[in-house]
Amino acid sequence: MYSIAAPHAKGKSAEDNIFAANNRAIALAKEIGVENVTNATVGSILDEDGSLVVLDVVKQELKNLTPPEFCAYAPIKGYDEFLKDCIDQCFGKSRPEGYIDACATPGGTGVLHHVVHNYSEPGDEVLITDWHWGAYDSLIDDNNRKVRTFSFLTSDGHFNAASFKENVEDILKKQDNIVIILNGIANNPTGYCMSVAEWQSAVDVLKEATKDETKNAILIADVAYLDYSGEKEECREFFKVFGGLPKNILVVCAYTLSKGFTMYGQRMGAMIGISSDKDVIKEYVDINQYSSRATWSNCNSAAQHAMIRICQDPEKIKQLDAERAKYYKLIQERAAIFVEEAQKEGVKFVPYISGFFITIPVTNSQAVCDILEKDHVFMVPLKKGIRLAVCSVSKKKMHGLAHKLALAIKEAGAQQ
Ligand SMILES: Cc1ncc(COP(=O)(O)O)c(C=O)c1O
Known part of the structure; x- marks a missing residue:
């Protein structure tokens, strides 16, 4: 590639696999309907109907x-x-x-x-x-x-x-x-x-x-x-x-x-x-x-x-605290669904306490994510695992996700 960049800048590019997976999920949702796609890549809180949460206050x-x-x-x-x-x-x-x-x-x-x-x-x-x-x-x-x-x-x-x-x-x-x-x-x-x-x-x-x-x-x-x-x-x-x-x-x-x-x-x-x-x-x-x-x-x-x-x-601070507490609770409930099902399915995850993401440690994470995508489930492959955004997947879509993961891990021949 012809390049005029300075030596320290040569070869750099901001290929973000998170945004790339998100874009594929959005494109598919347009084709087959949002309700048929699970987009677990987004690092923002989405409501149960899939819309971006912006606190009222x-x-x-x-x-x-x-x-x-x-x-x-x-x-x-x-x-x-x-x-x-x-x-x-x-x-x-x-x-x-x-x-x-x-x-x-x-x-x-x-x-x-x-x-x-x-x-x-x-x-x-x-x-x-x-x-x-x-x-x-x-x-x-x-x-x-x-x-x-x-x-x-x-x-x-x-x-x-x-x-x-x-x-x-x-x-x-x-x-x-x-x-x-x-x-x-x-x-x-x-x-x-x-x-x-x-x-x-x-x-x-x-x-x-x-x-x-x-x-x-x-x-x-x-x-x-x-x-x-x-x-x-x-x-x-x-x-x-x-x-x-x-x-x-x-x-x-x-x-x-x-x-x-x-x-x-x-x-x-x-x-x-x-x-x-x-x-x-x-x-x-x-x-x-x-x-x-x-x-x-x-x-x-x-x-x-x-x-x-x-x-x-x-009063506005009170409202802010109450809204945050509501979404903290929602994320905890979503995570609890995954945790319970993952334990039943024998899918291991890194100890989750709180926050927007759960990680499933696994080899061959790209292959597992590719298989999941065929099933209309989008997650982010990491070097040593897969990231699931509990902040953005509704409780309804969370049900059954651990099962799909278990199948994909098996199909990819990946190890946990
Ligand atoms: C671990 C961590 N630190 C910091 C940030 C900073 O994000 P921002 O620059 O949007 O505040 C993020 C955003 O995703 C994050 O995940």
Whole structure:
């Protein structure tokens, strides 16, 4: 292929197998009817009738915006009120001790970009879990860093602190900074949630590994699915673990309005930094604001104002919480159907606690998905399994899915 791209860009392309499978499902639904297709690829909440859920309180406040609210340039850092609301909404009653500040980003993706860019060097390894959202690979690779994975879960289904420790220590033998992305709450793709004790064990590993103060650890807590991970305050308790850490450990929460406010396409989020050191937080805001200026500039004004409008009214916050609780419950019910049937069918899955996805570990995942597609069922093949989006499959369509999977696994001669 004739190419004029610079060496670092040559050969890259954003072939996304999730969107590709989704497009095939949509095309088939047009042909044979939506009711005859199960599209388990979509990472957004769909209602029982298959339509995209947009929370009512969000719809109302988007409609109420004035032209300046939706059209004016927002400050590069984000509106102060918006950032304050993000911090409150993220932590709830479990705000960690320390200096906390934030910068607006286009979704959680923007957070990941900036942290990788500003806290690791070209050629460095960035540590992520083996089960991870596919975009992490591109976010790391496009910044000319290298992906390094550790085993997220032990064979009996708990956070694998030993594997985490081994990889952290090994990386820090070669690098002074280690950046880690840990999507430990309602993990995409598995639905695993780390307990408070497990988060504590991760933080303890970092404390031990950075005792020598020439080493720094930057932990991104990717909390994209936080609002659907459990009871509102209980699922936030782990944030307390990030307080009072040594000054060479910085925690960044990748907060996003994509899921919690169902504003996926509005591209809005915030990087929330926590440090025991004032200088670290000042530098954090300075360098990340600079990078915002140098990449996307300022973020979406409309989404920020919609959030401000909701958060300034306790009644609207109540409505928001109630709507989220409703969809959390719906997703849990869908997952319970699959879990029960999968156990009966002998189909193994990675321990699911909450969130948008369940993972079925299996070899030959592409072949299994190809067979399922012949049966009008669309799922996402991963390197070590198959991802089923429980957020988007109705309870009616969830029934029988485990059986179809069992048959497809058998037909493909795949192993679990
Ligand atoms: C694990 C994980 N982190 C972060 C994101 C960020 O999404 P957004 O940039 O839309 O906020 C997603 C979205 O799918 C995700 O699955």
